[in-house]
Amino acid sequence: MRARYAKNVPSTWLVTDERVSTAALLKGAARLPQGRGGILFRHHASGGRERRRLFDQLATIARRRRLVLLLAGSARQAAAWGADGWHGRSVSGTVRPLWHSMAAHNARELQAAERAGADLIFLSPLFPTRSHPGGRALGRRRFAALAHRASMPVMALGGVSAKHRGLLRGIGAAGWAAIDGLTE
Template identity: 70%
Template sequence: MKARHRKNMPSIWLMTDERVPSDMLLASAARLPRGQGGIVFRHYRTAPDERRALFDRVAEVAGRRRLMLLLAGSAREAAAWGADGWHGRGEGGSARPLLHSMAVHDARELRTAERAGADLIFLSPLFATRSHPGGRVLGRMGFAALAHKAGMPVVALGGVRGGHRRMLKGLGASGWAAIDGLTVGRGTG
Protein backbone atom coordinates (compact mmCIF):
# COMPACT_ATOMS: atom_id res chain seq x y z
CA MET A 1 0.00 0.00 0.00
CA LYS A 2 1.20 3.47 -0.77
CA ALA A 3 2.47 5.20 2.37
CA ARG A 4 0.25 8.25 1.91
CA HIS A 5 -2.87 6.08 2.09
CA ARG A 6 -1.89 3.82 4.99
CA LYS A 7 -2.44 6.31 7.79
CA ASN A 8 -5.52 7.92 6.23
CA MET A 9 -7.44 4.78 5.25
CA PRO A 10 -11.14 5.30 6.01
CA SER A 11 -12.82 2.78 8.26
CA ILE A 12 -16.32 3.47 6.92
CA TRP A 13 -17.28 3.52 3.23
CA LEU A 14 -20.47 4.47 1.41
CA MET A 15 -21.02 2.52 -1.81
CA THR A 16 -23.19 4.40 -4.30
CA ASP A 17 -26.05 2.62 -6.02
CA GLU A 18 -28.63 3.67 -8.60
CA ARG A 19 -31.43 2.44 -6.30
CA VAL A 20 -30.72 5.37 -3.97
CA PRO A 21 -32.13 8.75 -5.07
CA SER A 22 -29.46 11.42 -5.61
CA ASP A 23 -30.65 13.68 -2.78
CA MET A 24 -30.57 10.75 -0.36
CA LEU A 25 -27.10 9.77 -1.58
CA LEU A 26 -25.76 13.30 -1.05
CA ALA A 27 -27.32 13.53 2.42
CA SER A 28 -25.80 10.17 3.34
CA ALA A 29 -22.35 11.26 2.12
CA ALA A 30 -22.66 14.44 4.20
CA ARG A 31 -23.22 12.32 7.33
CA LEU A 32 -20.04 10.29 6.99
CA PRO A 33 -17.51 11.08 9.72
CA ARG A 34 -15.37 14.06 8.72
CA GLY A 35 -11.91 12.97 7.65
CA GLN A 36 -12.62 9.29 8.40
CA GLY A 37 -15.00 8.15 5.68
CA GLY A 38 -14.81 7.17 2.07
CA ILE A 39 -17.13 6.86 -0.91
CA VAL A 40 -16.94 4.43 -3.80
CA PHE A 41 -18.82 6.09 -6.65
CA ARG A 42 -20.22 3.36 -8.89
CA HIS A 43 -23.41 4.26 -10.79
CA TYR A 44 -22.45 1.90 -13.60
CA ARG A 45 -25.76 2.11 -15.48
CA THR A 46 -26.16 5.90 -15.32
CA ALA A 47 -25.80 7.79 -18.61
CA PRO A 48 -22.26 9.25 -18.95
CA ASP A 49 -23.21 12.94 -18.66
CA GLU A 50 -25.52 12.29 -15.71
CA ARG A 51 -22.89 10.09 -14.06
CA ARG A 52 -20.26 12.81 -14.31
CA ALA A 53 -22.64 15.48 -13.00
CA LEU A 54 -23.58 13.35 -9.99
CA PHE A 55 -19.93 12.46 -9.36
CA ASP A 56 -19.09 16.19 -9.27
CA ARG A 57 -21.84 16.78 -6.69
CA VAL A 58 -20.58 13.88 -4.57
CA ALA A 59 -17.01 15.21 -4.95
CA GLU A 60 -18.12 18.59 -3.56
CA VAL A 61 -19.47 16.88 -0.44
CA ALA A 62 -16.35 14.70 -0.17
CA GLY A 63 -14.10 17.75 -0.42
CA ARG A 64 -15.99 19.66 2.26
CA ARG A 65 -15.95 16.66 4.63
CA ARG A 66 -12.40 15.51 3.78
CA LEU A 67 -13.68 12.12 2.59
CA MET A 68 -11.75 9.79 0.31
CA LEU A 69 -13.49 9.37 -3.05
CA LEU A 70 -12.90 6.43 -5.38
CA LEU A 71 -14.35 6.14 -8.86
CA ALA A 72 -15.38 2.75 -10.23
CA GLY A 73 -13.65 2.43 -13.57
CA SER A 74 -10.13 2.99 -14.81
CA ALA A 75 -7.27 4.74 -13.06
CA ARG A 76 -6.98 7.11 -15.99
CA GLU A 77 -10.65 8.15 -15.68
CA ALA A 78 -10.35 8.50 -11.89
CA ALA A 79 -7.33 10.79 -12.30
CA ALA A 80 -9.09 12.86 -14.96
CA TRP A 81 -12.14 13.28 -12.74
CA GLY A 82 -10.06 14.23 -9.69
CA ALA A 83 -10.84 11.13 -7.61
CA ASP A 84 -8.49 9.91 -4.88
CA GLY A 85 -8.47 6.45 -6.40
CA TRP A 86 -10.18 3.89 -8.56
CA HIS A 87 -12.24 0.80 -7.89
CA GLY A 88 -12.06 -2.08 -10.33
CA ARG A 89 -10.05 -4.64 -12.18
CA GLY A 90 -8.55 -2.57 -14.98
CA GLU A 91 -4.98 -1.43 -15.41
CA GLY A 92 -3.43 1.49 -13.56
CA GLY A 93 -1.84 4.07 -15.80
CA SER A 94 -2.34 7.30 -13.87
CA ALA A 95 0.36 9.98 -13.76
CA ARG A 96 -0.32 10.55 -10.05
CA PRO A 97 -0.53 7.91 -7.30
CA LEU A 98 -4.07 6.72 -6.73
CA LEU A 99 -5.55 4.32 -4.23
CA HIS A 100 -6.71 1.10 -5.92
CA SER A 101 -9.54 -0.99 -4.50
CA MET A 102 -11.16 -4.14 -5.82
CA ALA A 103 -14.23 -6.21 -5.02
CA VAL A 104 -13.48 -9.73 -3.79
CA HIS A 105 -16.01 -12.54 -3.35
CA ASP A 106 -13.81 -15.67 -3.17
CA ALA A 107 -10.23 -16.97 -2.98
CA ARG A 108 -9.68 -16.70 -6.74
CA GLU A 109 -10.64 -13.01 -6.74
CA LEU A 110 -8.41 -12.42 -3.69
CA ARG A 111 -5.43 -13.79 -5.64
CA THR A 112 -6.39 -11.55 -8.58
CA ALA A 113 -6.48 -8.49 -6.29
CA GLU A 114 -3.09 -9.37 -4.85
CA ARG A 115 -1.55 -9.78 -8.31
CA ALA A 116 -3.10 -6.47 -9.40
CA GLY A 117 -1.49 -4.70 -6.44
CA ALA A 118 -4.78 -3.53 -4.93
CA ASP A 119 -4.32 -1.30 -1.89
CA LEU A 120 -7.52 -2.56 -0.25
CA ILE A 121 -10.35 -4.94 -0.97
CA PHE A 122 -14.08 -4.86 -0.38
CA LEU A 123 -14.82 -8.44 0.70
CA SER A 124 -18.44 -9.42 0.24
CA PRO A 125 -21.07 -10.39 0.90
CA LEU A 126 -20.61 -11.04 4.60
CA PHE A 127 -24.37 -11.24 5.19
CA ALA A 128 -27.48 -11.29 3.01
CA THR A 129 -28.06 -7.99 1.28
CA ARG A 130 -30.97 -6.21 -0.34
CA SER A 131 -28.85 -5.25 -3.36
CA HIS A 132 -28.23 -8.94 -4.21
CA PRO A 133 -31.28 -10.82 -2.91
CA GLY A 134 -30.83 -14.59 -2.72
CA GLY A 135 -27.10 -14.37 -3.44
CA ARG A 136 -24.53 -16.64 -1.79
CA VAL A 137 -23.06 -15.14 1.39
CA LEU A 138 -19.64 -15.76 2.92
CA GLY A 139 -20.89 -15.82 6.49
CA ARG A 140 -18.59 -15.08 9.42
CA MET A 141 -16.31 -18.09 9.02
CA GLY A 142 -15.93 -17.79 5.25
CA PHE A 143 -15.29 -14.07 5.54
CA ALA A 144 -12.68 -14.51 8.30
CA ALA A 145 -10.87 -17.25 6.36
CA LEU A 146 -10.44 -14.97 3.34
CA ALA A 147 -9.76 -11.79 5.35
CA HIS A 148 -6.92 -13.40 7.28
CA LYS A 149 -5.26 -14.49 4.01
CA ALA A 150 -5.38 -11.00 2.52
CA GLY A 151 -2.14 -9.04 2.29
CA MET A 152 -3.95 -5.70 2.29
CA PRO A 153 -6.69 -4.00 4.35
CA VAL A 154 -10.09 -5.69 4.11
CA VAL A 155 -13.34 -3.74 4.16
CA ALA A 156 -16.45 -5.77 5.00
CA LEU A 157 -19.43 -5.31 2.68
CA GLY A 158 -22.82 -6.95 2.38
CA GLY A 159 -25.55 -6.51 4.99
CA VAL A 160 -23.13 -4.71 7.30
CA ARG A 161 -24.23 -1.98 9.70
CA GLY A 162 -22.52 0.24 12.27
CA GLY A 163 -23.44 -2.12 15.11
CA HIS A 164 -21.21 -4.80 13.59
CA ARG A 165 -17.94 -2.87 14.09
CA ARG A 166 -16.63 -4.84 17.06
CA MET A 167 -17.44 -8.20 15.47
CA LEU A 168 -15.78 -7.14 12.20
CA LYS A 169 -12.41 -6.51 13.86
CA GLY A 170 -12.43 -10.08 15.13
CA LEU A 171 -13.08 -11.30 11.58
CA GLY A 172 -10.06 -9.43 10.20
CA ALA A 173 -11.79 -6.38 8.73
CA SER A 174 -10.20 -2.95 9.05
CA GLY A 175 -13.43 -1.22 8.11
CA TRP A 176 -16.92 -1.64 6.74
CA ALA A 177 -18.95 -0.46 3.78
CA ALA A 178 -22.62 -0.32 2.99
CA ILE A 179 -25.31 0.97 0.72
CA ASP A 180 -28.50 0.63 2.75
CA GLY A 181 -26.68 0.55 6.11
CA LEU A 182 -25.42 4.10 5.51
CA THR A 183 -28.21 5.58 3.44
CA VAL A 184 -30.17 8.27 5.27
CA GLY A 185 -33.76 7.16 5.67
CA ARG A 186 -32.94 3.45 5.21
CA GLY A 187 -32.08 2.38 8.71
CA THR A 188 -28.64 3.89 9.24
CA GLY A 189 -26.84 2.56 12.23
Protein backbone atom coordinates in the same frame (compact mmCIF):
# COMPACT_ATOMS: atom_id res chain seq x y z
CA MET B 1 0.47 3.32 -2.73
CA ARG B 2 -0.11 0.66 -0.11
CA ALA B 3 2.65 1.78 2.25
CA ARG B 4 1.82 5.46 1.90
CA TYR B 5 -1.82 5.08 2.93
CA ALA B 6 -1.70 2.06 5.22
CA LYS B 7 -2.64 4.04 8.33
CA ASN B 8 -5.03 6.43 6.60
CA VAL B 9 -7.48 3.99 5.02
CA PRO B 10 -11.01 5.16 5.80
CA SER B 11 -12.94 2.79 8.04
CA THR B 12 -16.45 3.68 6.81
CA TRP B 13 -17.41 3.62 3.12
CA LEU B 14 -20.58 4.63 1.32
CA VAL B 15 -21.11 2.59 -1.85
CA THR B 16 -23.37 4.19 -4.43
CA ASP B 17 -26.16 2.27 -6.13
CA GLU B 18 -28.73 3.37 -8.71
CA ARG B 19 -31.64 2.05 -6.66
CA VAL B 20 -30.93 4.66 -3.96
CA SER B 21 -32.14 8.21 -4.55
CA THR B 22 -29.68 11.01 -5.16
CA ALA B 23 -30.95 12.81 -2.07
CA ALA B 24 -30.30 9.75 0.12
CA LEU B 25 -26.79 9.31 -1.32
CA LEU B 26 -25.89 12.96 -0.74
CA LYS B 27 -27.28 12.81 2.80
CA GLY B 28 -25.37 9.58 3.49
CA ALA B 29 -22.13 11.10 2.20
CA ALA B 30 -22.60 14.19 4.37
CA ARG B 31 -22.93 11.94 7.45
CA LEU B 32 -19.68 10.03 6.87
CA PRO B 33 -17.05 10.62 9.57
CA GLN B 34 -15.01 13.65 8.58
CA GLY B 35 -11.49 12.69 7.57
CA ARG B 36 -12.20 8.98 8.17
CA GLY B 37 -14.79 8.09 5.54
CA GLY B 38 -14.82 7.19 1.90
CA ILE B 39 -17.17 6.98 -1.06
CA LEU B 40 -17.06 4.26 -3.69
CA PHE B 41 -18.87 5.77 -6.66
CA ARG B 42 -20.27 3.14 -9.00
CA HIS B 43 -23.47 4.11 -10.86
CA HIS B 44 -22.52 2.04 -13.91
CA ALA B 45 -26.03 2.09 -15.40
CA SER B 46 -26.43 5.87 -15.28
CA GLY B 47 -25.98 7.93 -18.43
CA GLY B 48 -22.69 9.78 -18.88
CA ARG B 49 -23.93 13.26 -17.99
CA GLU B 50 -26.12 12.04 -15.15
CA ARG B 51 -23.27 9.93 -13.75
CA ARG B 52 -20.82 12.82 -13.95
CA ARG B 53 -23.28 15.24 -12.34
CA LEU B 54 -23.79 12.97 -9.31
CA PHE B 55 -20.05 12.30 -9.09
CA ASP B 56 -19.38 16.06 -8.99
CA GLN B 57 -21.98 16.54 -6.24
CA LEU B 58 -20.37 13.79 -4.16
CA ALA B 59 -16.89 15.18 -4.92
CA THR B 60 -17.94 18.52 -3.44
CA ILE B 61 -19.01 16.80 -0.22
CA ALA B 62 -15.86 14.65 -0.21
CA ARG B 63 -13.56 17.67 -0.50
CA ARG B 64 -15.41 19.60 2.18
CA ARG B 65 -15.40 16.65 4.62
CA ARG B 66 -11.92 15.29 3.68
CA LEU B 67 -13.31 11.97 2.42
CA VAL B 68 -11.61 9.61 -0.02
CA LEU B 69 -13.53 9.34 -3.29
CA LEU B 70 -13.01 6.32 -5.55
CA LEU B 71 -14.46 6.00 -9.03
CA ALA B 72 -15.43 2.59 -10.37
CA GLY B 73 -13.71 2.41 -13.72
CA SER B 74 -10.22 2.97 -15.02
CA ALA B 75 -7.35 4.77 -13.34
CA ARG B 76 -7.21 7.20 -16.26
CA GLN B 77 -10.88 8.11 -15.87
CA ALA B 78 -10.46 8.52 -12.10
CA ALA B 79 -7.52 10.88 -12.65
CA ALA B 80 -9.41 12.84 -15.31
CA TRP B 81 -12.44 13.25 -13.05
CA GLY B 82 -10.33 14.29 -10.04
CA ALA B 83 -11.06 11.19 -7.95
CA ASP B 84 -8.64 10.01 -5.28
CA GLY B 85 -8.50 6.59 -6.87
CA TRP B 86 -10.24 3.93 -8.89
CA HIS B 87 -12.12 0.73 -8.15
CA GLY B 88 -11.69 -2.14 -10.55
CA ARG B 89 -9.32 -4.49 -12.25
CA SER B 90 -7.62 -2.06 -14.63
CA VAL B 91 -3.96 -1.25 -14.10
CA SER B 92 -2.82 2.28 -13.44
CA GLY B 93 -2.08 4.51 -16.35
CA THR B 94 -1.70 7.77 -14.47
CA VAL B 95 1.24 9.90 -13.53
CA ARG B 96 -0.02 10.88 -10.09
CA PRO B 97 -0.45 8.22 -7.38
CA LEU B 98 -4.02 7.07 -6.85
CA TRP B 99 -5.73 4.69 -4.46
CA HIS B 100 -6.75 1.38 -6.01
CA SER B 101 -9.51 -0.82 -4.62
CA MET B 102 -10.96 -4.06 -5.87
CA ALA B 103 -13.89 -6.28 -5.03
CA ALA B 104 -13.42 -9.86 -3.86
CA HIS B 105 -15.98 -12.56 -3.23
CA ASN B 106 -13.68 -15.59 -2.94
CA ALA B 107 -10.04 -16.67 -2.60
CA ARG B 108 -9.33 -16.45 -6.34
CA GLU B 109 -10.48 -12.81 -6.50
CA LEU B 110 -8.53 -11.99 -3.33
CA GLN B 111 -5.37 -13.37 -4.96
CA ALA B 112 -6.07 -11.32 -8.10
CA ALA B 113 -6.27 -8.18 -5.95
CA GLU B 114 -2.96 -9.09 -4.32
CA ARG B 115 -1.30 -9.53 -7.74
CA ALA B 116 -2.78 -6.24 -8.97
CA GLY B 117 -1.33 -4.39 -5.97
CA ALA B 118 -4.70 -3.12 -4.72
CA ASP B 119 -4.54 -0.82 -1.71
CA LEU B 120 -7.75 -2.16 -0.22
CA ILE B 121 -10.38 -4.81 -0.81
CA PHE B 122 -14.15 -4.71 -0.52
CA LEU B 123 -14.90 -8.30 0.53
CA SER B 124 -18.52 -9.33 0.14
CA PRO B 125 -21.14 -10.26 0.93
CA LEU B 126 -20.58 -10.76 4.64
CA PHE B 127 -24.34 -11.04 5.29
CA PRO B 128 -27.39 -11.36 3.04
CA THR B 129 -28.05 -8.06 1.28
CA ARG B 130 -30.89 -6.28 -0.45
CA SER B 131 -28.74 -5.32 -3.42
CA HIS B 132 -28.22 -9.02 -4.28
CA PRO B 133 -31.36 -10.82 -3.06
CA GLY B 134 -30.92 -14.57 -2.88
CA GLY B 135 -27.14 -14.30 -3.20
CA ARG B 136 -25.03 -16.56 -0.99
CA ALA B 137 -23.41 -14.70 1.90
CA LEU B 138 -19.90 -15.55 3.08
CA GLY B 139 -20.87 -15.53 6.75
CA ARG B 140 -18.47 -14.75 9.56
CA ARG B 141 -16.23 -17.82 9.29
CA ARG B 142 -15.65 -17.76 5.55
CA PHE B 143 -15.25 -13.97 5.62
CA ALA B 144 -12.67 -14.23 8.43
CA ALA B 145 -10.74 -16.99 6.63
CA LEU B 146 -10.44 -14.79 3.54
CA ALA B 147 -9.82 -11.51 5.37
CA HIS B 148 -7.00 -12.91 7.48
CA ARG B 149 -5.17 -13.98 4.29
CA ALA B 150 -5.18 -10.47 2.84
CA SER B 151 -2.07 -8.30 2.93
CA MET B 152 -4.12 -5.14 2.41
CA PRO B 153 -6.98 -3.64 4.47
CA VAL B 154 -10.30 -5.41 4.01
CA MET B 155 -13.64 -3.61 4.12
CA ALA B 156 -16.68 -5.71 5.01
CA LEU B 157 -19.52 -5.20 2.55
CA GLY B 158 -22.92 -6.81 2.24
CA GLY B 159 -25.67 -6.36 4.79
CA VAL B 160 -23.31 -4.45 7.09
CA SER B 161 -24.34 -1.47 9.20
CA ALA B 162 -22.97 0.51 12.14
CA LYS B 163 -24.33 -2.08 14.58
CA HIS B 164 -21.74 -4.58 13.28
CA ARG B 165 -18.67 -2.46 14.11
CA GLY B 166 -17.88 -4.50 17.22
CA LEU B 167 -17.43 -7.79 15.39
CA LEU B 168 -15.47 -6.49 12.40
CA ARG B 169 -11.94 -6.43 13.87
CA GLY B 170 -12.38 -9.98 15.16
CA ILE B 171 -13.09 -11.27 11.66
CA GLY B 172 -10.24 -9.38 10.03
CA ALA B 173 -12.03 -6.30 8.67
CA ALA B 174 -10.36 -2.91 8.89
CA GLY B 175 -13.73 -1.24 8.35
CA TRP B 176 -17.06 -1.53 6.64
CA ALA B 177 -18.91 -0.39 3.57
CA ALA B 178 -22.61 -0.15 2.90
CA ILE B 179 -25.32 1.03 0.60
CA ASP B 180 -28.50 0.72 2.64
CA GLY B 181 -26.65 0.79 5.97
CA LEU B 182 -25.56 4.38 5.28
CA THR B 183 -28.48 5.76 3.27
CA GLU B 184 -31.55 4.85 5.32
